[in-house]
Amino acid sequence: MSVEHALTNLPPERIEVNGVSKSFSTKHRVVAALDSINLKVSEGEFVCLVGQSGCGKSTLLNIIAGLESPDSGRVLANGEVVTGPGRDRMVMFQEHALFPWLDVMGNVLFGLKLKPGLNDKERVEVAEYYLQLVGLEKVRHSNVHELSGGMKQRVALARALAPNPRVLIMDEPFGALDALTREQLYGDIQKIWQARRKTIIFVTHNVREAACLGDRVILFSPNPGRIRREFVVTLPRPRDINSVELAHYSTEITAALKGFTPAEGKEAAE
Amino acid sequence: MRRALTSLVFFAALVAAWQLVVEKGGISQVMLPPPSNVADYLWQATADGTLESATLVTIKRLLIGYGVGLLLGIPLGLFTAKFKTCQDTVGVLALGMQALPSVCWVPLALGWFGQTEAAMLFVVVMGTVWSVIIATSDGVRSMPPIYLRAAKTMGSTGLHSWVRVILPASLPYLVGGMKQGWAFAWRSLMAAEIFVTILTGFGLGQLLQYGRDLHAMDQVIAVMLILIVIGLLADKLLFAPWERFLHRRWGTGILK
Numbered sequence: 001m002s003v004e005h006a007l008t009n010l011p012p013e014r015i016e017v018n019g020v021s022k023s024f025s026t027k028h029r030v031v032a033a034l035d036s037i038n039l040k041v042s043e044g045e046f047v048c049l050v051g052q053s054g055c056g057k058s059t060l061l062n063i064i065a066g067l068e069s070p071d072s073g074r075v076l077a078n079g080e081v082v083t084g085p086g087r088d089r090m091v092m093f094q095e096h097a098l099f100p101w102l103d104v105m106g107n108v109l110f111g112l113k114l115k116p117g118l119n120d121k122e123r124v125e126v127a128e129y130y131l132q133l134v135g136l137e138k139v140r141h142s143n144v145h146e147l148s149g150g151m152k153q154r155v156a157l158a159r160a161l162a163p164n165p166r167v168l169i170m171d172e173p174f175g176a177l178d179a180l181t182r183e184q185l186y187g188d189i190q191k192i193w194q195a196r197r198k199t200i201i202f203v204t205h206n207v208r209e210a211a212c213l214g215d216r217v218i219l220f221s222p223n224p225g226r227i228r229r230e231f232v233v234t235l236p237r238p239r240d241i242n243s244v245e246l247a248h249y250s251t252e253i254t255a256a257l258k259g260f261t262p263a264e265g266k267e268a269a270e
Numbered sequence: 271m272r273r274a275l276t277s278l279v280f281f282a283a284l285v286a287a288w289q290l291v292v293e294k295g296g297i298s299q300v301m302l303p304p305p306s307n308v309a310d311y312l313w314q315a316t317a318d319g320t321l322e323s324a325t326l327v328t329i330k331r332l333l334i335g336y337g338v339g340l341l342l343g344i345p346l347g348l349f350t351a352k353f354k355t356c357q358d359t360v361g362v363l364a365l366g367m368q369a370l371p372s373v374c375w376v377p378l379a380l381g382w383f384g385q386t387e388a389a390m391l392f393v394v395v396m397g398t399v400w401s402v403i404i405a406t407s408d409g410v411r412s413m414p415p416i417y418l419r420a421a422k423t424m425g426s427t428g429l430h431s432w433v434r435v436i437l438p439a440s441l442p443y444l445v446g447g448m449k450q451g452w453a454f455a456w457r458s459l460m461a462a463e464i465f466v467t468i469l470t471g472f473g474l475g476q477l478l479q480y481g482r483d484l485h486a487m488d489q490v491i492a493v494m495l496i497l498i499v500i501g502l503l504a505d506k507l508l509f510a511p512w513e514r515f516l517h518r519r520w521g522t523g524i525l526k
Binding site: 102163 | 434
């Protein structure tokens with residue numbers, strides 16, 4: 001396999017979540033994290049999952065990634081049942097999860113080294129391409145602890161993109177960053193999504209962020225985690241997080257989200 | 271440069287004070303020989319090869335024993351961290367054995383192996399292995415689980431994840447444990463060498479004990495100086511590179 005081949009855009013993948021339920025038992029009680037979730041994400045779609053913490057959206061991501069298995073139901077990636085993690089579905093975590101014993105280059109190369117069909121020189125070339133894509137080609141030999149929070153997440157993004165996955169799973173990747181850095185990354189991620197054609201499933205509790213990035217915004221309610229509503233965002237791209245049109249969407253979504261706060265959830269249970 | 275000079279002046283003053291106290295202070299030169307006598311002994315013993323051969327014998331015992339301790343301790347530590355059964359057996363054993371000063375193994379070692387090299391090695395291994403097991407196991411268990419999850423999504427499983435993720439992730443603990451193991455091994459070997467005469471080799475500890483038997487305190491002090499130098503060199507050669515790496519990569523620790 002050549003570098004060109006390693007860098008070609010693979011067709012993005014379709015993800016189907018069929019009736020997935022999952023509960024966790026703690027010492028005192030059983031918590032239903034997800035209750036019969038059905039979700040279809042089409043090829044190349046950018047879908048944001050929104051809900052307050054504890055609504056099971058991260059659990060759902062882990063199940064889609066193959067890091068956890070559902071109690072019932074299943075996840076299909078391009079029609080095939082997901083049974084474990086795979087290079088086609090890469091994950092970006094809230095904490096950058098970069099390896100401190102490797103430098104920036106070593107981190108981006110980690111997944112590439114596990115990918116067959118490339119020699120070492122080609123792997124370095126591919127890694128350099130992605131470091132350039134996230135604007136960090138100058139810090140390739142820096143150590144992780146020397147980078148700012150935003151740079152760390154960019155390296156994490158390059159590391160996730162490097163094995164050329166067809167789906168990118170992002171779990172509140174910008175949650176710990178300051179507002180200015182976040183705004184920059186909103187622009188970058190939209191650009192990269194358009195350039196590299198990935199299916200992206202993106203979890204956040206920031207409604208504005210979801211409206212800015214997603215083709216669709218899916219709302220979750222907690223106890224047990226359920227999908228309550230979805231919004232289609234039709235604004236042209238690239239979208240500006242501060243635009244008035246976006247504000248309309250986010251007001252509407254926030255109102256809907258407030259509509260099923262825990263208080264209402266209780267009523268429904270009674 | 272200025273700081274090196276400060277240190278130099280300090281030690282020169284210390285040696286001068288020592289010489290002065292012995293010469294003018296009316297202290298018996300048998301009990302505290304002046305530094306010049308110690309230097310004389312060092313010169314002679316180096317010239318006739320006594321020091322060199324004793325140092326080689328000791329360092330060889332130490333390196334072999336320490337190496338065996340690491341080879342046993344690191345895998346056992348990994349197993350202890352990974353498997354509950356190992357944790358409840360080897361892990362508990364290691365905790366107990368670590369509390370035992372390893373020189374206490376000397377009587378048993380002599381009984382089992384006689385006055386041989388094997389007895390010395392046994393004592394050194396006992397000094398090393400338990401603290402290495404505990405440090406390795408602690409290191410692995412304190413690793414943030416997210417590293418392994420991230421590695422898994424990139425296709426790392428089985429042996430690859432052990433060698434490329436778990437082991438390097440626990441490196442800060444491992445280096446700490448290896449240092450502690452080294453300190454224990456070094457101390458237990460000296461105790462054992464002073465304690466018993468081994469027929470197969472004459473180490474520094476025995477040289478020191480000989481000095482005591484002959485009331486040659488210049489020899490005793492000279493050997494003590496050599497022991498300090500070996501300890502410092504080991505720290506510089508064996509551990510300083512690792513600590514520099516940890517400091518550079520992780521951004522942790524104090525650089526000496």
